[in-house]
Amino acid sequence: MIVPFSPSLRGLAGCRRRAVLGALTVAGLTVSACATDSLADDPYSRTILEATGDFPLPPGAFYDKASSRKPAIEANTPDLSTLAPDDQTPEERIPEIYQRGRIIVGVDQSLNLLSFRDFSTGELSGFEVSLAQEIARDIFDNPDAVEFRFVDSNERTAALEDGTVDVVLRTMTVTDARREKVLFSAPYLTARAGVLVSSPGGDASPEDVEDGRICVSRGSTTEDLIRRLSPNNTLLLVGNWSDCLISLQNSQAEIVVADDTILAGINDQDPATAIVQRGLNEESYAAGVSKRTPGLVRQINATLERMATDGTWQSLYDTWFGPFLPSGTQPSPQYGDDEDILGISPTPEAAPEGEVDNR
Numbered sequence: 328m329i330v331p332f333s334p335s336l337r338g339l340a341g342c343r344r345r346a347v348l349g350a351l352t353v354a355g356l357t358v359s360a361c362a363t364d365s366l367a368d369d370p371y372s373r374t375i376l377e378a379t380g381d382f383p384l385p386p387g388a389f390y391d392k393a394s395s396r397k398p399a400i401e402a403n404t405p406d407l408s409t410l411a412p413d414d415q416t417p418e419e420r421i422p423e424i425y426q427r428g429r430i431i432v433g434v435d436q437s438l439n440l441l442s443f444r445d446f447s448t449g450e451l452s453g454f455e456v457s458l459a460q461e462i463a464r465d466i467f468d469n470p471d472a473v474e475f476r477f478v479d480s481n482e483r484t485a486a487l488e489d490g491t492v493d494v495v496l497r498t499m500t501v502t503d504a505r506r507e508k509v510l511f512s513a514p515y516l517t518a519r520a521g522v523l524v525s526s527p528g529g530d531a532s533p534e535d536v537e538d539g540r541i542c543v544s545r546g547s548t549t550e551d552l553i554r555r556l557s558p559n560n561t562l563l564l565v566g567n568w569s570d571c572l573i574s575l576q577n578s579q580a581e582i583v584v585a586d587d588t589i590l591a592g593i594n595d596q597d598p599a600t601a602i603v604q605r606g607l608n609e610e611s612y613a614a615g616v617s618k619r620t621p622g623l624v625r626q627i628n629a630t631l632e633r634m635a636t637d638g639t640w641q642s643l644y645d646t647w648f649g650p651f652l653p654s655g656t657q658p659s660p661q662y663g664d665d666e667d668i669l670g671i672s673p674t675p676e677a678a679p680e681g682e683v684d685n686r
Contacts, residue, residue: 382577384563385570390540391562398554405501407611408663409513410621412629417466420622424493430466432459433478433492437569439592440647441498451475454588454647455496458515458614461639462494465630479566481546484508487617494623495615498586500548510618510668512627513660514611515640518586520549521605523593525575542571542580552608553584572596586610591651602651611658621669628660 418425434442434455442455460470478486483495487509498518501511541557543550545564553562563580565571572593574580583593587605594600616623634640640657648655665671 382579384579385565385567385573387545388563388565388570388574391564393541393554393560393562394558396554398551401551401555402502402504405503405611406506406663407501407511407514407613407661408668409511409613409628409660410624410665410668411660411662412625412632415622415625417626420626421466421620424620424623425466428467429472429474430459430463431474431476431491431493432462433483433486433495433497434459434475435480435497435567436477437567438498438589439569439596440651441588441592442496443592454516454643455498457643457647459494459496461634462614462627462630465633466626480544483615487615490617493616493620494627498589498612499615500610501613502548505615508618510616510621510624512614512616512624513631513662514613514658515631516588516612517655517658518588518610518612519605520552520584520607520610521587521590521602522607523575523583523585523590523600523602525581525597525600539582540580541582541584542574543584544568544571547585548608548610549584549586556607568593575600587652588612588648591648594651618669628662631657631660 413420424430434451436442436444436451438453438455440453442451442453444450445452456475459473459475463472464470466472476486476492478492478495478497480497483497483499484505486492487495499505499511500518501514505511540561540563541553542563542565543553545566550562550564553560563571563574565574568585568589571580571583571585575583575593576597583590584607585593587602590602594602614624614627616627631640634643635657644655644657
C-alpha cells in the first residue's frame, strides 16, 4: 500500500528535524542526512537506534552494508535491436491472442505514474497501463481488451516463460542476460538513475557527512550501481519501490536512489521531496515477450511506430511525467536482423548438381 505524504508521519519520527543525514557520494554528488550520536563504537548502532522507533520496516525490508557483497560486474551497453513490424494483420501475427479476444499484460500496481491503482477511481492508471491499452486498441480496436495481472519484479521472466502473461510492461530494463530468455520490443522509455532526498520546504542542501541510509529495491540494477559507487553507505533493501516512500516518511532512510521515472512518482506523492541528481546511468524499458511469440513483438513495435507518428506517445509522456521530467522524447527503434534476434541459423543453399557441399 502506498502511504501518501502526511505531516503527522513526519512529526512522529523523533529525530527527523535535528538529525537527518548521512552522505551518499555518487558520481561526485554528496547528499547529506541528519545523525544522532552513536550509543557504541559500532557501525550499526545508529541504524539500530533509529530503526526501532514507532514504525516497523516495510515487510521483507532489511538493512545491509553496501560493501557486504561484491556488486555484479557492470554490464556493457545492451543490444537494443528488435524485430521490425511487417505487413501482416494482428490476426495473422498473433492468432491465439486475437482469437482469445484480449491480451494479458503483466504490470505493477504500486508504481505511481507508471502503473498503479488510483484509489479515487479504483482503476489501474499510469504510463505503462496506457501503453497496454494502446496495444490493445491496435489489435482489437478496443483499448479495454486488456487483462492486467500483477507480477513482482523478480517474476517477470518466469511469467513470460510459463505463459502467465503475454507481455510484461513493468519497468523491464533491456539487458543482454534477459535477452537470452525473452524477446524485447523497441524501448518505450529511457530511464536515468537519480537521487531523491527529503527536503521539507523544498530546501535541499548537500553536505559532507558519511553515513546516509539509502533506500533501494532489492535485486534491482540500481542496487548493484550503489554497491559499486558508494560502498561505505548502508542500504535499506525493500521489496517494492513504493516502500521507499514509506521508509523516507518514517525516517528509516534519508535517500532514495532509483530510476528517475520511479523518483518522479515518489516526488508526486510527497512534494516535500526533491530529485537532486539524474543521469547516474541510463537504461531502456521495453516490453518483454516470450520467445514463442515473435509476432507479438512486431505488433507492439507497430503500435510504438503509430504512437510516434500520431503524437500519442508524447501526449502520454507529458501527461504522466511532464511536470517532473520535462523534455522527454520517445526512444528511436533499432531494428535488427531476424536471424540474429531469434537465434535462427540460415538454411544452407543447396549445392549445384554434381558438386559436394562442404561448407
